[in-house]
Amino acid sequence: MTAPLEFYFDFSSPYGYLAAQKIDALATAHGRTVDWHPMLLGVAFKQSGMAPLTSIPLKGEYSKRDFDRSARFHGISDFRMPAVFPISTHAAARIMLWAKTRDPAVGAKVARALYRAYFAEGKDISNPDTAADVAATAGVDRAGARAAVDDPAIKDALKREVDGAIGRGVFGSPFVFVDGEPFWGLDRFDQIERWLAEGRF
Amino acid sequence: MTAPLEFYFDFSSPYGYLAAQKIDALATAHGRTVDWHPMLLGVAFKQSGMAPLTSIPLKGEYSKRDFDRSARFHGISDFRMPAVFPISTHAAARIMLWAKTRDPAVGAKVARALYRAYFAEGKDISNPDTAADVAATAGVDRAGARAAVDDPAIKDALKREVDGAIGRGVFGSPFVFVDGEPFWGLDRFDQIERWLAEGRF
Numbered sequence: 001m002t003a004p005l006e007f008y009f010d011f012s013s014p015y016g017y018l019a020a021q022k023i024d025a026l027a028t029a030h031g032r033t034v035d036w037h038p039m040l041l042g043v044a045f046k047q048s049g050m051a052p053l054t055s056i057p058l059k060g061e062y063s064k065r066d067f068d069r070s071a072r073f074h075g076i077s078d079f080r081m082p083a084v085f086p087i088s089t090h091a092a093a094r095i096m097l098w099a100k101t102r103d104p105a106v107g108a109k110v111a112r113a114l115y116r117a118y119f120a121e122g123k124d125i126s127n128p129d130t131a132a133d134v135a136a137t138a139g140v141d142r143a144g145a146r147a148a149v150d151d152p153a154i155k156d157a158l159k160r161e162v163d164g165a166i167g168r169g170v171f172g173s174p175f176v177f178v179d180g181e182p183f184w185g186l187d188r189f190d191q192i193e194r195w196l197a198e199g200r201f
Numbered sequence: 202m203t204a205p206l207e208f209y210f211d212f213s214s215p216y217g218y219l220a221a222q223k224i225d226a227l228a229t230a231h232g233r234t235v236d237w238h239p240m241l242l243g244v245a246f247k248q249s250g251m252a253p254l255t256s257i258p259l260k261g262e263y264s265k266r267d268f269d270r271s272a273r274f275h276g277i278s279d280f281r282m283p284a285v286f287p288i289s290t291h292a293a294a295r296i297m298l299w300a301k302t303r304d305p306a307v308g309a310k311v312a313r314a315l316y317r318a319y320f321a322e323g324k325d326i327s328n329p330d331t332a333a334d335v336a337a338t339a340g341v342d343r344a345g346a347r348a349a350v351d352d353p354a355i356k357d358a359l360k361r362e363v364d365g366a367i368g369r370g371v372f373g374s375p376f377v378f379v380d381g382e383p384f385w386g387l388d389r390f391d392q393i394e395r396w397l398a399e400g401r402f
Binding site for chain 1: 245248249250251252257258259260262263266267270271273274367370371372373383385386388389391392395402
């Protein structure tokens with residue numbers, strides 16, 4: 001079986017960022033590719049009644065500590081919790097989806113650049129101009145990226161993407177499907193690893 | 202450093218049960234012991250606004266699948282999701298705390314027996330008589346265990362224990378402190394392992 005790993009993430013998700021640093025190597029080690037799916041967690045939160053981690057009493061304080069510790073544990077040295085958090089990720093998701101529609105490999109490259117801009121460099125990628133600037137560094141046309149944010153067709157495409165994700169049960173970030181099996185969280189990558197190596201367990 | 206691992210758990214927590222099958226070996230491998238602390242998640246949920254996992258749309262369905270898969274992943278073959286879930290764990294927690302007050306090792310033994318009764322044998326340990334029966338199989342006096350459920354001093358002790366846990370930031374189960382460092386979830390046992398082996402990272 002060589003179906004791609006279906007990787008759902010929100011650009012404002014710290015664990016999604018950490019997972020994004022690991023997913024390609026995990027897939028490659030098992031002869032797979034990665035299909036990058038931008039997700040809007042806010043829409044899923046409305047359905048599940050959940051809330052951004054850091055806004056939850058008790059859990060929020062722990063989470064901030066765990067983001068940094070998990071980054072160190074996984075050897076991801078460039079992670080810096082952004083000063084502004086969480087942010088709206090519509091602009092970043094639309095630009096990434098626009099790039100992906102033209103070329104999936106470029107879409108993944110744009111996704112990595114946007115994630116790095118926010119979680120390593122502290123850039124506010126909720127701003128469409130900033131997000132377009134970042135996308136341009138990943139090799140896409142800057143004006144095209146900026147226009148995608150306001151393009152009704154791209155807006156619709158993102159809405160379909162998010163509805164589809166929720167329809168499949170995606171409620172958090174990162175969320176990965178391996179041959180249909182759902183795995184939530186970077187802390188399920190050990191289970192994904194075994195699943196890929198040995199099959200269903 | 203040889204301080205015990207402080208292990209907080211709720212008797213109605215599936216991941217707490219799985220963690221309870223792993224915590225002793227983890228501690229022993231690093232020259233530590235385990236201090237078992239019964240917790241009432243319902244009280245923490247009131248403070249955090251969280252809810253039982255299985256009651257959350259989208260996340261609930263995933264969780265049920267993940268409980269079973271995580272049990273298989275960790276080689277815990279006796280896990281069976283109970284028909285009645287979640288349950289009130291006041292009775293079990295009071296009996297365990299009563300046993301612990303008399304002898305911590307016996308308290309841990311009672312905790313393991315109660316957890317097994319619920320998550321491997323499907324017994325409803327929210328029932329004080331059932332919980333006392335189970336405790337008796339772990340070697341404590343059955344009448345004493347049953348009386349503990351209604352003992353004002355034990356009720357107060359559990360309340361102090363739960364308030365103390367929340368005061369330390371415990372919001373979920375399992376929750377482990379290692380020399381003051383908080384770790385939430387069985388899926389942080391890999392980080393605990395490194396922390397014990399190599400110290401702060």
